[in-house]
Each structure stands twice: as structure tokens, then as C-alpha cells.
Amino acid sequence: MLKNRSIVLILFLLFTSFTSYPTTNVPVLKICFTGDLLLDRGVRNVIEHRGADVLFKGTDSLFRQMDYVISNLECPVTSVASPLNKRFIFRAEPMWLPSLKKAGITHLCMANNHCNDQGRNGIIETYRNIRKFQMTPVGFCKTQQEGLSPILIQKKGKTIALFNSALLPLENWMYLPDYPDIVMATADKLSVAISHYKKKHPEDIVIVILHWGIEYSPRPIARQVYQARMLIDAGANAIIGHHPHVIQPILFYKGKPIAYSLGNFIFDSSRKDANIGMMLEFRISNDIKIIRHTYEIKNCIPKLINKQMVN
Numbered sequence: 001m002l003k004n005r006s007i008v009l010i011l012f013l014l015f016t017s018f019t020s021y022p023t024t025n026v027p028v029l030k031i032c033f034t035g036d037l038l039l040d041r042g043v044r045n046v047i048e049h050r051g052a053d054v055l056f057k058g059t060d061s062l063f064r065q066m067d068y069v070i071s072n073l074e075c076p077v078t079s080v081a082s083p084l085n086k087r088f089i090f091r092a093e094p095m096w097l098p099s100l101k102k103a104g105i106t107h108l109c110m111a112n113n114h115c116n117d118q119g120r121n122g123i124i125e126t127y128r129n130i131r132k133f134q135m136t137p138v139g140f141c142k143t144q145q146e147g148l149s150p151i152l153i154q155k156k157g158k159t160i161a162l163f164n165s166a167l168l169p170l171e172n173w174m175y176l177p178d179y180p181d182i183v184m185a186t187a188d189k190l191s192v193a194i195s196h197y198k199k200k201h202p203e204d205i206v207i208v209i210l211h212w213g214i215e216y217s218p219r220p221i222a223r224q225v226y227q228a229r230m231l232i233d234a235g236a237n238a239i240i241g242h243h244p245h246v247i248q249p250i251l252f253y254k255g256k257p258i259a260y261s262l263g264n265f266i267f268d269s270s271r272k273d274a275n276i277g278m279m280l281e282f283r284i285s286n287d288i289k290i291i292r293h294t295y296e297i298k299n300c301i302p303k304l305i306n307k308q309m310v311n
Contacts, residue, residue: 026285026286027156027157027158027285028156028283028284028285029067029155029156029158029160029282029283029284029285030065030066030067030068030281030282030283030284031066031067031068031069031070031153031160031281031282031284032062032063032066032068032069032070032279032280032281032282032293033070033071033209033240033259033262033279033280033282034069034070034071034072034262034265034277034279035071035072035242035261035262035263035264035265035277035278035279036072036074036112036242036243036245036262036263036264036265036266036267037071037072037073037074037100037108037265037266037267038074038075038090038264038266038267038268039052039073039075039077039090039092039093039096039266040075040090040091040092041090041268042268042300043055043266043267043268043300044092046299046300046301047096051099052096052099052100053099053102053103054301055099055103055266055300055301056099056100056102056103056104057301058295058301058302058303058304059103059279059295059302059304060103060104062279062281062293062304063103063104063105064104066104066281067155067156068106068107068153069103069104069105069106069107070105070106070107070108070109070138070162070209071100071105071107071108071109071265072108072109072112072209072211072242072265073108073109073110073112073115073126073130074090074112074114074115074267075090075091075092075114075115075117076090076091076092076114076115076116076117076118076122076123076125076126077091077092077093077094077096077097077125077126077129077130078091078092078094078118078121078122078125078126078129079093079094079125080118080121080122080125081118082118082119082121082122083117083118083119084116084117084118084119084171084172084173085172086117086171086172087171088114088117089117089118090114090117091117091118091122094125094129094132094133097129097130097132097133097135098133100133100135101133101134101135105135106135106136107135107136107137107138107151107162108130108135108136108137108138109138109139109164109209109211110123110126110127110130110137110138110139110140110164110182110183111138111139111140111164111165111166111182111183111184111209111211112139112166112182112211112242112243113166113168113170113171113211113243115139115182116170116173116181116182120179120180120181123140123180123181123182124180126140127140127180136151138151138162138164138209139164139165139166139182139183139209140180140181140182140183141180141181141182141183142180143177143178143179143180144177144178144181144183144184144185145177147165147181147183147184147185148163148183148185148189148190148193149193150162150163150197150206151164158205158284159201159203159204159205160204160205160206160207160284161197161201161204161205161206161207162207162209163185163190163193163194163206163207163208163209163236164183164208164209164210165183165184165185165186165190165208165209165210165211166182166183166184166210166211166212167186167187167210167211167212167227168211168212168213168243170184187227187230187231188230190208190231190234191230191231191233191234192234194206194208194231194234194235194236195234195235197235198234198235205237205238205284205288206235206236206237206238207236207237207238207239207240207282208231208236208238208239208240209239209240209241209242210227210239210240210241210242211241211242211243212224212227212241212243213241213243213244213248213260213261214244215243215244215245216244216245216246216271216273216274217244217246217248218246218247218248218273219248219249219260220241220248220249220260220261224241224260228253228258228260229253232253232254232256232258233254236256237256237288238256238257238258238259238282238288239256239257239258239259239260240259240262240280241258241259241260241261241262242261242262242263243261244260244261244263245261245263245264245267245269245271245274246261246263246264246271246273246274246276247261247262247263247273247276247277247278248260248261248263250280250290250292250310252311257290257310257311259280262277262278262279262280263276263277263278264277264297265277265279265302266297266300266301266302267297267300268300269297274297275296275297275298276294276295276296276297277294277295277297277302278292278293278294278295279292279293279295280292280293280310281293288311289309289311290309290310290311291307291308291309291310292307292308292309292310293306293307294306294307294308
């Protein structure tokens with residue numbers, strides 16, 4: 001009898017050791033999102049005098065801790081100049097892209113109002129150059145219908161679906177839905193695509209990256225609030241925005257974060273409010289934790305100054 005009780009006690013202890021203390025060894029996927037990354041004008045001058053590597057000396061230590069770093073590429077990267085007729089026209093040199101890769105950047109978003117500055121061939125060459133230097137272009141499409149399919153990140157047992165679109169009119173640009181371009185899907189079309197995707201993949205995390213809003217405005221306009229809520233209602237887990245060149249608030253809707261504008265990342269603005277930016281670090285395990293990294297831009301180079309938990 002005593003022997004049987006001992007066996008029962010041992011089995012009980014073994015059972016409770018597995019059920020009472022859940023494992024804490026859950027893989028954490030770390031993704032960092034930045035704002036606008038410019039490689040022309042004043043930034044070009046810095047690169048030509050000091051090299052492209054210097055642009056990341058204030059952030060590369062953070063980037064090395066990430067699984068992925070996703071930046072908005074605010075210029076085409078092409079060796080051939082074929083500028084559009086518009087007010088601000090940018091172009092970066094392909095030979096600078098290895099410095100972005102070396103710094104830890106893994107994805108470059110193209111859906112914005114400057115990746116088309118050197119025409120349609122410039123867009124295509126930018127896409128090819130990003131891939132050539134082993135980074136992933138986001139927001140490029142051969143047709144606008146293709147642009148409604150997300151770029152997937154799959155690591156540590158998780159799948160992240162990235163949707164990227166420019167939700168603003170492009171200066172002196174013809175919309176040709178069946179030709180290569182940046183993604184210009186409307187919020188309505190994105191919401192339908194996200195809804196369909198989430199029905200097929202309910203466990204995946206959907207992050208929508210949008211180029212939208214009003215330049216230098218400290219807050220989003222009512223239309224952006226409506227669009228953001230529509231996309232979250234469709235199934236988006238988070239929204240990341242840029243274009244205003246200044247920080248806008250991070251608000252929550254149904255518990256989901258909406259970062260309306262991260263501001264500039266690497267830029268040459270003379271405005272004080274445009275030289276303070278933020279990066280968002282997503283730590284994804286059983287839940288999503290968000291850390292906000294604030295930085296000051298001096299001589300086009302960001303330097304981290306603060307870190308705080310968002311949620």
C-alpha cells in the first residue's frame with residue numbers, strides 16, 4: 001500500500017510540474033520599423049564626404065538586435081537619371097545599398113511619392129537593385145492587382161503579412177494598373193484584401209504600412225482615422241504610417257496600434273520638428289509588445305535619445 005501511494009505521489013508531482021508552470025521559453029520575433037530614409041540632397045553630400053556607413057552609426061547597435069528592420073525608402077535607387085517634371089526629385093546611387101544591408105536593414109518600402117521620381121524604369125531598377133543587394137522590396141508590383149498580395153515574413157513559428165500602399169495622389173504620374181509600379185491600392189481595396197487574407201490565415205499577424213497624411217501636420221486628418229479603423233476592422237493587427245516628416249501620435253483602436261507617422265529617419269530637413277523621429281520595435285511572441293525608440297537627427301544622422309514601452 002505504501003509503495004502504491006509513493007507511485008501516485010510521484011506521478012502527481014510530475015503532472016503538476018508540467019501543468020502548473022507554463023514554459024517561458026517562447027521565441028520572440030523582433031521587428032523594427034523606421035520612417036523616411038532619404039539618400040539624396042543633403043544626405044548625398046554626407047555620403048560623398050564620409051561614406052554611407054556613417055548614416056547608421058547611431059542606430060546600428062539597435063538594428064543588430066532585430067530579426068528584421070523595415071524602412072521607407074524615400075527615393076529611387078537607379079544609375080540612370082530620367083527625372084519626372086515635379087517639384088522635388090530624388091535619386092540615390094545603387095552602390096550605397098550595401099551600407100543599408102550592412103547596417104541591418106532587411107526590407108525597404110517603395111510605396112511612396114518619391115520612388116517614382118525617375119520614372120517607371122527607375123521604379124523597376126530600384127526593385128532589382130534592392131533584391132540584388134539581398135534586401136526585400138515591399139510595395140512594388142507588376143500590376144496593381146498583384147500589389148494586393150502581402151510580403152510575408154516567416155520566422156520563429158510566426159508569419160507576418162506586410163501590406164504597403166501609397167494613399168495619396170502622386171505628382172505628375174499616370175496610374176496604369178497593368179504596368180509595373182509602386183502599390184497605390186486604396187484603403188477600400190486593402191480592407192477587402194486583408195479580410196480575405198485573414199479568413200484564410202487567421203493566426204497570421206497583418207501589419208499595414210501606409211504613405212499618407214499631410215506634410216508637417218502634428219496630427220492625422222479625419223480621413224486617416226476612418227481609413228485606419230476600416231483596415232483594423234478588416235483584420236489588420238497594426239498600422240505604420242509615414243509621409244508627414246514629423247511624428248504623429250500612436251493611438252489604439254480595438255486594442256490595435258495605429259502609428260500615424262514615424263517622422264523622418266535619415267533626412268536633411270532644416271525644420272526642428274522634422275529632426276525628431278521614432279522607430280517602433282515590435283516584440284512578437286504569444287502577444288505583441290511595442291517599444292518606441294526616439295532619436296534626434298543631426299547632420300542627417302539619427303542618434304537615439306530615448307526608449308519607452310508603448311503598451
